[in-house]
Amino acid sequence: MIAERDVLISLLRVTQRGPVSRTLLVKSTRATAEVVERALEKFEQLSLFDEYRGVIEVSPKQRAKITTRALELGADLEHVCRLLSWAEFEMITAQALEANGYRAINNFRFKRGKERREIDVIGLDKPLIICADCKHWKRGLRTATALKTIEAQIERTKALADVLPRYLREIELENWETATLLPMVISLLPGQNKLVNRVPVVPVLQLQDFISEVPLKLDVLYQIRRKIKPHQGEIDKYL
Numbered sequence: 001m002i003a004e005r006d007v008l009i010s011l012l013r014v015t016q017r018g019p020v021s022r023t024l025l026v027k028s029t030r031a032t033a034e035v036v037e038r039a040l041e042k043f044e045q046l047s048l049f050d051e052y053r054g055v056i057e058v059s060p061k062q063r064a065k066i067t068t069r070a071l072e073l074g075a076d077l078e079h080v081c082r083l084l085s086w087a088e089f090e091m092i093t094a095q096a097l098e099a100n101g102y103r104a105i106n107n108f109r110f111k112r113g114k115e116r117r118e119i120d121v122i123g124l125d126k127p128l129i130i131c132a133d134c135k136h137w138k139r140g141l142r143t144a145t146a147l148k149t150i151e152a153q154i155e156r157t158k159a160l161a162d163v164l165p166r167y168l169r170e171i172e173l174e175n176w177e178t179a180t181l182l183p184m185v186i187s188l189l190p191g192q193n194k195l196v197n198r199v200p201v202v203p204v205l206q207l208q209d210f211i212s213e214v215p216l217k218l219d220v221l222y223q224i225r226r227k228i229k230p231h232q233g234e235i236d237k238y239l
């Protein structure tokens with residue numbers, strides 16, 4: 001398992017800037033060539049990379065899967081996080097949502113009046129809409145920073161709730177009668193706070209488990225409930 005973990009970390013490191021040769025990957029890993037080749041054979045079966053004529057290529061989605069696998073095998077979180085781009089962090093968030101039956105949309109852009117807004121990742125599972133802000137920080141969220149971040153995410157979520165009827169077709173909510181929007185902040189590393197003003201701050205490694213428990217925690221989470229029938233343009237209730 002340790003050898004597999006080391007190969008995964010090497011795979012993340014050497015493919016940060018694009019495709020690399022299989023030979024370079026083998027040389028850059030501390031394990032023996034035989035061990036590396038055996039691990040690569042397994043990873044190829046798991047579709048963790050693509051290879052053509054000795055050149056290995058890893059897509060952002062595959063890098064997200066490699067990251068999750070490496071962490072499951074005990075890789076150091078801070079070290080692995082330094083190898084991730086912002087987009088890959090968001091991809092891991094989307095994968096955690098999808099693993100729990102949500103439909104995920106990355107970088108959802110919308111307009112409220114003349115303002116253009118964006119939410120990093122939204123997850124949809126009737127009647128819930130999780131609005132996630134992904135913070136690619138190398139340290140856990142401290143209290144003061146968390147408060148500012150939470151306030152901003154609540155405001156973005158309210159803005160989306162205000163204009164939700166305009167985007168029913170785009171995000172496939174035509175058959176929904178109501179929606180409950182939940183602001184959330186995802187961090188790379190654990191911080192001092194798990195719940196700030198009823199908004200969860202969730203380390204990305206704990207996200208999949210947390211999402212599975214959301215229906216049981218609704219009474220303690222900040223919610224924006226919304227009727228989304230045609231011609232109803234007001235938020236019904238802020239909790």
